[in-house]
Amino acid sequence: MPALLSLEGVEKTYWLAPNQTIAALGKIDLEVQDREFIAIVGPSGCGKTTMLKLISGILKPSKGRITIQGIPFKNSHRQLLGMVFQQPALLPWRTVLNNVLLPCEIKGQDLRKARALAKELLGLVGLKKFINRNPRELSYGMQQRVSICRALISDPKILLMDEPFAALDAITRFELTRLLLEIWSMKKNTVLFVTHNIQEAVFLADRVVVMTSRPGRIASIIDVPLPRPRKEEHLYEQSFSNCAKTIHQLLGLNAL
Ligand SMILES: Nc1ncnc2c1ncn2[C@@H]1O[C@H](COP(=O)(O)OP(=O)(O)OP(=O)(O)O)[C@@H](O)[C@H]1O
Ligand SMILES: [Mg+2]
Numbered sequence: 001m002p003a004l005l006s007l008e009g010v011e012k013t014y015w016l017a018p019n020q021t022i023a024a025l026g027k028i029d030l031e032v033q034d035r036e037f038i039a040i041v042g043p044s045g046c047g048k049t050t051m052l053k054l055i056s057g058i059l060k061p062s063k064g065r066i067t068i069q070g071i072p073f074k075n076s077h078r079q080l081l082g083m084v085f086q087q088p089a090l091l092p093w094r095t096v097l098n099n100v101l102l103p104c105e106i107k108g109q110d111l112r113k114a115r116a117l118a119k120e121l122l123g124l125v126g127l128k129k130f131i132n133r134n135p136r137e138l139s140y141g142m143q144q145r146v147s148i149c150r151a152l153i154s155d156p157k158i159l160l161m162d163e164p165f166a167a168l169d170a171i172t173r174f175e176l177t178r179l180l181l182e183i184w185s186m187k188k189n190t191v192l193f194v195t196h197n198i199q200e201a202v203f204l205a206d207r208v209v210v211m212t213s214r215p216g217r218i219a220s221i222i223d224v225p226l227p228r229p230r231k232e233e234h235l236y237e238q239s240f241s242n243c244a245k246t247i248h249q250l251l252g253l254n255a256l
Helices: 048-056 075-080 096-106 111-124 140-152 170-187 198-204 232-236 238-254
Strands: 005-017 020-032 037-041 063-068 081-084 158-162 190-194 207-211 218-223
Touching: 005 048, 020 048, 020 063, 020 218, 037 198, 048 081, 048 158, 048 190, 075 081, 081 140, 096 111, 096 140, 111 140, 111 170, 140 158, 140 170, 170 198, 190 198, 198 232, 198 238, 207 238, 218 238, 232 238
Parallel strands: 037 190, 037 207, 081 158, 158 190
Antiparallel strands: 005 020, 005 063, 207 218
């Protein structure tokens, strides 16, 4: 059985001008199994967003290849992918419900069925009463929940999340972290979650990919030794702090 997602010798160089290039991503080899939760941490500018854009097909690798279920990227793979960004990026003229339904409209799916699912998802994230509101009437954290529902509506096999909670206050951030784990335990998507927060990475992930500074390579992949479901008390366990410390040290070594 091939891995669900595989990056083999993937590199990305941006061309700025004929004689000016930026090597954003070094040589990346990574295999991700079905239903894994992977966190990616690394110094700013090391190519994390670039890596997610390559996986989602927004960008093409300069070298190497990316396969999903053993098959090199093709357009139909887009249906298997969902993406959540740091900014909620909702359309202000559409209601909450219609923002969530947008991917289904674009894909020409049965909207009656999708509407029921969208309402279910919005209920799950505590926004049942807000489905007919406009995004501007919602707090930032609520808007981010809507964007998570929008990514989940097409039940993506692979969910790519680029620092989705970075702009939130600590309490909302932890609340959404727990919510994400709850949804993940039901849906069992495969998640690649970029964060700068080591605790968040350890709390969420099965494995944490630690990257070096640009051009980003994988410094190490750390297995998180915590059972599931993850609980708040895990945050205070020795194995949690040991794991976080290892990642912290690796980042310190590789940021130089
Ligand atoms: N479209 C682009 N054109 C040219 N250079 C780019 C482009 N996008 C990113 N870069 C460069 O590639 C490098 C990696 O950028 P990327 O956004 O992937 O990093 P990152 O790890 O996501 O950083 P951060 O943690 O700050 O979000 C950076 O040096 C950046 O300046
Ligand atoms: Mg980034």
